[in-house]
Amino acid sequence: MGRSIRLTCNDCKQSYDLNIGQGRSDNKLDRVLAHFDGQTADLISEKLSLLGEDAYWNYRSMIGYCKVCGSYSSIPTLTIKDNGKDYVTAGKCGCGGTVELIDNNDQTRMNDLRCPKCQSKMTVETTGMWD
Numbered sequence: 001m002g003r004s005i006r007l008t009c010n011d012c013k014q015s016y017d018l019n020i021g022q023g024r025s026d027n028k029l030d031r032v033l034a035h036f037d038g039q040t041a042d043l044i045s046e047k048l049s050l051l052g053e054d055a056y057w058n059y060r061s062m063i064g065y066c067k068v069c070g071s072y073s074s075i076p077t078l079t080i081k082d083n084g085k086d087y088v089t090a091g092k093c094g095c096g097g098t099v100e101l102i103d104n105n106d107q108t109r110m111n112d113l114r115c116p117k118c119q120s121k122m123t124v125e126t127t128g129m130w131d
């Protein structure tokens with residue numbers, strides 16, 4: 001199950017609603033590929049077909065911060081294990097910008113999320129679950 005969270009700026013009250021984690025159908029490859037644009041999905045399929053049937057992959061939606069448009073959004077990510085190394089493919093921001101991925105399990109990073117508008121600290125709250 002995934003988690004819905006809200007980031008709210010302590011100062012200007014700007015807020016972002018995000019869905020992170022993985023849903024029930026996110027263990028099926030065709031469903032997972034649909035989270036990415038066509039070109040990215042093709043690259044993922046190619047990499048997985050090279051690795052063969054037993055390729056290990058894991059999908060989750062992460063918090064992404066886009067420096068281009070200055071906003072937070074939910075970003076699809078796929079981790080593929082190859083020879084003990086992790087290859088992470090991430091989706092882009094809605095504006096087409098490349099995002100900085102933020103791991104919600106990284107407490108230090110989560111405690112220091114800044115508002116893109118005024119640079120004040122943001123409070124993180126869980127608003128629900130999704131699947």
Ligand SMILES: [Zn+2]
Pocket residue numbers: 009010011012013014115116117118119120
């Ligand atoms: Zn703010």
Ligand SMILES: [Zn+2]
Pocket residue numbers: 066067068069070071093094095096097
């Ligand atoms: Zn953007």
